[in-house]
Amino acid sequence: xxxxxxxxxxxxxxxxxxxxxxxxxxxxxxxxxxxxxxxxxxxxxxxxxxxxxxxxxxxxxxxxxxxxxxxxxxxxxxxxxxxxxxxxxxxxxxxxxxxxxxxxxxxxxxxxxxxxxxxxxxxxxxxxxxxxxxxxxxxxxxxxxxxxxxxxxxxxxxxxxxxxxxxxxxxxxxxxxxxxxxxxxxxxxxxxxxxxx
Numbered sequence: 325x326x327x328x329x330x331x332x333x334x335x336x337x338x339x340x341x342x343x344x345x346x347x348x349x350x351x352x353x354x355x356x357x358x359x360x361x362x363x364x365x366x367x368x369x370x371x372x373x374x375x376x377x378x379x380x381x382x383x384x385x386x387x388x389x390x391x392x393x394x395x396x397x398x399x400x401x402x403x404x405x406x407x408x409x410x411x412x413x414x415x416x417x418x419x420x421x422x423x424x425x426x427x428x429x430x431x432x433x434x435x436x437x438x439x440x441x442x443x444x445x446x447x448x449x450x451x452x453x454x455x456x457x458x459x460x461x462x463x464x465x466x467x468x469x470x471x472x473x474x475x476x477x478x479x480x481x482x483x484x485x486x487x488x489x490x491x492x493x494x495x496x497x498x499x500x501x502x503x504x505x506x507x508x509x510x511x512x513x514x515x516x517x518x519x520x521x
Contacts, residue, residue, distance in 0.1 A: 346409045347373040349457045353440060358412050362452075369444065369455030375420045376458055376503040377406040378511060379432050379465040384519025385481035386511075387465055388490075389428070391497070392477045398447055400477065402490065403497035404504065405465075407458075416459035428479070429470025435463035438510030445498035454499050460507040462514050484520045 344361040348370055355373070364370045379387045387405045391398055406427050410419035417437065424432050438460035445454040469479055482490060491501075504511075511521045 344409075345412050347412045349373050351442065351457075353457045355412075361409065365452040365454070367446070367451065367453050369446075369453030371442075371455050371457055372409065373416065374409050374454075374456040374458045375407060375416045375423075375461060376404050376499075376507070377420050377424055377432065377435075377461045377463070378438070378504070378507055379405040379424070379430075379463050380511075380515055380519075381465060381481050383481075384515040384521070385483055386487060386521075387428075387469075388480050388482055388487075389471070390477040390479070392473065392475050394474060398450070398497045401495040401497050402480075403500050407497075407499075407503070417461065420459070420461045427472055427475040428465075429472070430465050430467050432461075432463035433466050434514070435461055436510065436514070438462045438507045441503060441506035443499060443502045445502065447498055456499070458499075458503060458506075460503060460510070462507060462510045464514075 345358045346361055346364050347355050348357040348359050349372060350356050359370050359372065364372045388402050389405060390402050391400060393400050406424045408419065408423040410416050421432060421435060424430065440460065441458050443456060447454065471479060508521060515521055
């Protein structure tokens with residue numbers, strides 16, 4: 325795993341699970357404190373920093389992941405390539421690259437910022453709330469995926485038409501369409517008009 329000053333302080337040498345802290349932010353994305361991960365997601369939710377990654381292959385198809393069944397919320401649903409939370413003090417770009425490698429075993433190429441979006445999405449199944457200030461990233465995947473089965477159930481590359489078909493019949497994360505719509509201008513710039521995004 326790539327090590328940064330932030331990840332080094334959050335690694336446990338004893339092998340025991342440490343409390344994961346998230347950065348709490350105000351409506352402008354300015355850090356105002358920290359909270360334990362699960363506590364930040366308890367209703368009504370605390371606004372915290374997050375990121376979402378959208379990676380594409382050379383044909384302009386979006387890489388989706390189906391979240392592993394063991395995830396503490398939104399398990400088994402389809403979502404964007406990778407999403408998560410930076411550690412306190414960790415740059416969102418570094419966190420996005422780190423988690424993509426941890427979850428999918430690949431390092432994105434041409435990873436670029438694609439703006440931010442603020443949302444409040446309750447998860448009806450778990451009762452938890454995604455109250456997030458989300459940093460968006462788009463990029464390419466050009467190497468073989470090696471998903472971590474504890475994080476990812478399966479993956480799929482989809483065209484816009486295939487995504488619409490899958491979205492109509494399969495469960496997706498509550499935040500998926502919000503983050504995809506917010507990232508679309510950068511997605512179109514990356515993939516070109518022929519990809520149809």
